[in-house]
Amino acid sequence: MKHICEQQLDEETLFVVSQTFKALSDPTRIRILNYLCGTERSVNDIAEALNLGQSTVSHQLRFLKNLRLVKFRREGTTMYYAHDDEHVIDLLHQAIDHAMHE
Template sequence: MEQSEHHFLNESTVEDVARTFKALADPTRVKILYLLSQEECSVGHIADVLNMTQSAVSHQLSFLKNLRLVKSRRQGKSLFYSYDDEHVIGVLKQVIDHSLHD
């Protein structure tokens, strides 16, 4: 039997992928990312829509920002957040579609 050639991911890539899936494994972060896939939002707006404290939202946004899944921009004294990676939003939407599929 002929030995096939295998291609392996480097350890850094494997760790990045695992961290991204860890981020998506949290229900609150899924809600935040899904909301940000629809519109740019302030922390206050996210807190209102998801019925959370601003502190809790800020904590989750910081986690997502460290993974480069969300980004922020300043407008006056306010920060507005949006998703930073179309690929991750695509994966999120595919998993949502899978969950809704009968």
């Protein structure tokens, strides 16, 4: 089996990888994903904890949901969100560790 660095990447893989990095290039989305790494949260919880507007949080969650980086469940009228890909959370935390490395 070829090492991943030796593999030719198909167009779909390239697109998904670039979209993942695009998602992680926005500070608000980074904050939201990092906040969701522990447990699921409602839009209101996220907005309050991160001092963001509810519409901003909803917009960013829609973006992340479309990339399948977050998942949701509905309980009555409340939507609860959680991260949907441990690989992306690991990548995010590696980037945070790198940024904080002295």
